[in-house]
Amino acid sequence: MNESTITEEKILQAARLEFERKGYNGTRMQVIADVAGISKASLHYHFRSKDNLFQRIFDDALNAYIPLVNTWKDDSLNWEEKVNRFTTDLLEFVQKGTMLFIIREINRNPELLSERLKKSKSPNSFILYFEQLNTDNQIRQTDPRLLYIFLQSICCFPAINNQMFKKVLRLTDKQYHEMMEGYARAAATFIINAIKK
Numbered sequence: 618m619n620e621s622t623i624t625e626e627k628i629l630q631a632a633r634l635e636f637e638r639k640g641y642n643g644t645r646m647q648v649i650a651d652v653a654g655i656s657k658a659s660l661h662y663h664f665r666s667k668d669n670l671f672q673r674i675f676d677d678a679l680n681a682y683i684p685l686v687n688t689w690k691d692d693s694l695n696w697e698e699k700v701n702r703f704t705t706d707l708l709e710f711v712q713k714g715t716m717l718f719i720i721r722e723i724n725r726n727p728e729l730l731s732e733r734l735k736k737s738k739s740p741n742s743f744i745l746y747f748e749q750l751n752t753d754n755q756i757r758q759t760d761p762r763l764l765y766i767f768l769q770s771i772c773c774f775p776a777i778n779n780q781m782f783k784k785v786l787r788l789t790d791k792q793y794h795e796m797m798e799g800y801a802r803a804a805a806t807f808i809i810n811a812i813k814k
Contacts, residue, residue: 627653637718689746704805711776756812
């Protein structure tokens with residue numbers, strides 16, 4: 618790896634931490650440069666602007682989420698196995714902190730997702746998959762859009778709001794972590810039982 622590539626990787630690591638913690642508005646280029654151990658001039662040499670650097674971090678975050686969507690295209694699994702896999706993978710992704718970053722930044726600037734969706738002409742694979750299950754009468758008649766919201770919410774909220782849950786449920790960090798180890802399976806079972814015929 619050459620020096621320029623190493624420097625770029627340091628910048629990306631520092632930027633990812635700052636943007637995920639503080640969001641676009643709270644992140645300062647000087648702080649990223651300091652954390653990366655480089656000058657601000659060097660930072661601008663590699664990425665030119667805060668917008669360019671942010672866009673790279675945001676695109677990387679969305680690209681990390683895309684494999685989850687492919688769950689619904691995997692023909693080797695039945696629908697219950699797909700719900701189990703998606704729930705487990707989504708919860709793992711959310712616990713890394715990246716999902717909160719994506720959600721926060723899309724709420725700040727909805728065009729971030731609009732531009733991405735314009736480039737991708739393919740329809741939502743989750744919606745198509747569950748519409749087909751409805752048509753084939755394999756599940757209770759369910760609005761796939763609501764199901765998508767339920768599934769995302771059930772997986773995201775405990776990780777995004779873990780401090781409140783620990784306090785309200787009077788759980789230590791260890792107790793909460795132990796409870797969350799079985800959460801993905803419980804969440805998937807809840808969704809499956811709700812739509813199973």
